[in-house]
Amino acid sequence: MAEFVAIVALMMALTALSIDVMLPALPAISADFALAGENDRQLVVTTFLIGFGLGQPIHGPLSDRFGRKPVLMLGLSIFAVGSALATWAPDFQTLLIARLLQGFGGAAARVVSNAVVRDCFSGREMARVMSMAMTVFILVPIVAPAVGTVIQMASGWHSIFALLMVAAAVTAAWVAFRLPETRRAEDRTPLTPSYLARAAWLVVSNRITLGYTVATGFLFAILMSYVGSAQQLFVEVYGLGDLFPLMFGSLAGAIAVASMVNARLVARMGTRRLSHLALIGLVGLSAVMAAAGFPAKPPLALLGIYLGACFFCFGLLMPNFNAIAMEPLGRVAGMASSFIGFLTTVMGAFGGWLIGQSFDGTARPLVFGFAALGAAALAVVLVTEKGRLLQPAQPEDRAA
Incomplete structure (x- = not known):
C-alpha cells in the first residue's frame, strides 16, 4: 500500500511540479522575452492548463481500451518532448507551445492516477487512499518554488524544464517496473463511436458525478487563481522577495495537514459529512472577509491565516469530492476520470485566469474570487444533493 500510494502521488505531483516550480521564474521569463503586460507572465501557467484540459478526454477512453500503463507511458513521453522544447525555447511563443505539449502529456498522469x-x-x-496520496503529493508545492529559485539562480530558468524531463523519466521507470496493470483485459472497452457515446452519456447524465464535478471545478478555480496571483501578490504587494517560496510552501502545508486529517476521519464520518462541513467552513471564512469589506491590503499575518484556513478546507474537499464523483462509474473509470479532469481543469483554468487577470496590485480580487467561487460550489452541492447536507449517500447514488 505504501508504494502504491507513493506511485499515485508521484503521478499526481507531476502536474503540480510543472506549475509550482515555475512561479519564482515568472519575472525572469517576462524580462527575457520583454512581455508587454505585467499579467502576461501568467500565460505560462494558463497555457499548461489548456493542454492539460485538452488531453484528458483523449487519455481516459484510451486507458479504458488499451490499459492504464501504455497510455501513461505515451503521455509521459509527450510531456518529456514538451519539456525539451521549453528548455531551448528561443521566444515566448515557442515556450507556450512547449507548455501546451507538457500539459497535454501530463494529463495522462492525472487521468491514469x-x-x-x-x-x-x-x-x-x-x-482515504486519495488523501494519503495527496499528503505525499502536497510536498511538491511546499518545496517546488524553493527548488525553482535555486535552479534559476544557479543556471537560469531554462534549466527548470530539464528538471521536469528528469521527473518524467523517474515516473516512467517506476511505473514500468513496479506498478501492475489495473485494467483487466476482460474489462477493456471498445473505441467505437457508439460505445464512446453511450459511455459519455453515462458519465454526464449521472447527477452525482456531474454535480460534484462542477463543484470541484469551482474549487479548482480557487486554487488556480491563487497560483496565478501568488507571486505578484506576495512579492510585489507585500515585498517578501526571496521569502516568497517559504510563504507559498507554508500555505500549501495546510492542505497536507488537512489530507492527513481526512485520511483518519473519512472512514468514521463519511465523505459527504466531512466535505460538506469543510465547504461550509470555506464559505464562512469568505463571509468574514466580505463583512470586512474585502480589504485591499490586509495585514500579511491576517491574510496568511485566512488563506491557510481556506486551504485546510480545500484539503478536506478535493479527495472527497473526487471520490464521490467517481463512485457511481467504476465500469468506465477512465472515461469518468477524463470527464472529471477535463471539466474541472477548464473551469479552473478559466476561473483562475479571470481572477488572475483582475490583479490590480491589491489582495481584493483574490479574496473576492475565493468568496464567489466557494459560494458557487456550495450552491451546486445543494442542488446536487436536493437540499440535503451532511447526510450519507442515498441508495440510488451508490456505485454502479
Whole structure:
C-alpha cells in the first residue's frame, strides 16, 4: 500500500511540479522575452492548463481500451518532448507551445492516477487512499518554488524544464517496473463511436458525478487563481522577495495537514459529512472577509491565516469530492476520470485566469474570487444533493 500510494502521488505531483516550480521564474521569463503586460507572465501557467484540459478526454477512453500503463507511458513521453522544447525555447511563443505539449502529456498522469485508484478502491476507502496520496503529493508545492529559485539562480530558468524531463523519466521507470496493470483485459472497452457515446452519456447524465464535478471545478478555480496571483501578490504587494517560496510552501502545508486529517476521519464520518462541513467552513471564512469589506491590503499575518484556513478546507474537499464523483462509474473509470479532469481543469483554468487577470496590485480580487467561487460550489452541492447536507449517500447514488 505504501508504494502504491507513493506511485499515485508521484503521478499526481507531476502536474503540480510543472506549475509550482515555475512561479519564482515568472519575472525572469517576462524580462527575457520583454512581455508587454505585467499579467502576461501568467500565460505560462494558463497555457499548461489548456493542454492539460485538452488531453484528458483523449487519455481516459484510451486507458479504458488499451490499459492504464501504455497510455501513461505515451503521455509521459509527450510531456518529456514538451519539456525539451521549453528548455531551448528561443521566444515566448515557442515556450507556450512547449507548455501546451507538457500539459497535454501530463494529463495522462492525472487521468491514469484517478482511474488506477478507482480500479482498486471505491467509496470511503478510495477517499482515504486519495488523501494519503495527496499528503505525499502536497510536498511538491511546499518545496517546488524553493527548488525553482535555486535552479534559476544557479543556471537560469531554462534549466527548470530539464528538471521536469528528469521527473518524467523517474515516473516512467517506476511505473514500468513496479506498478501492475489495473485494467483487466476482460474489462477493456471498445473505441467505437457508439460505445464512446453511450459511455459519455453515462458519465454526464449521472447527477452525482456531474454535480460534484462542477463543484470541484469551482474549487479548482480557487486554487488556480491563487497560483496565478501568488507571486505578484506576495512579492510585489507585500515585498517578501526571496521569502516568497517559504510563504507559498507554508500555505500549501495546510492542505497536507488537512489530507492527513481526512485520511483518519473519512472512514468514521463519511465523505459527504466531512466535505460538506469543510465547504461550509470555506464559505464562512469568505463571509468574514466580505463583512470586512474585502480589504485591499490586509495585514500579511491576517491574510496568511485566512488563506491557510481556506486551504485546510480545500484539503478536506478535493479527495472527497473526487471520490464521490467517481463512485457511481467504476465500469468506465477512465472515461469518468477524463470527464472529471477535463471539466474541472477548464473551469479552473478559466476561473483562475479571470481572477488572475483582475490583479490590480491589491489582495481584493483574490479574496473576492475565493468568496464567489466557494459560494458557487456550495450552491451546486445543494442542488446536487436536493437540499440535503451532511447526510450519507442515498441508495440510488451508490456505485454502479
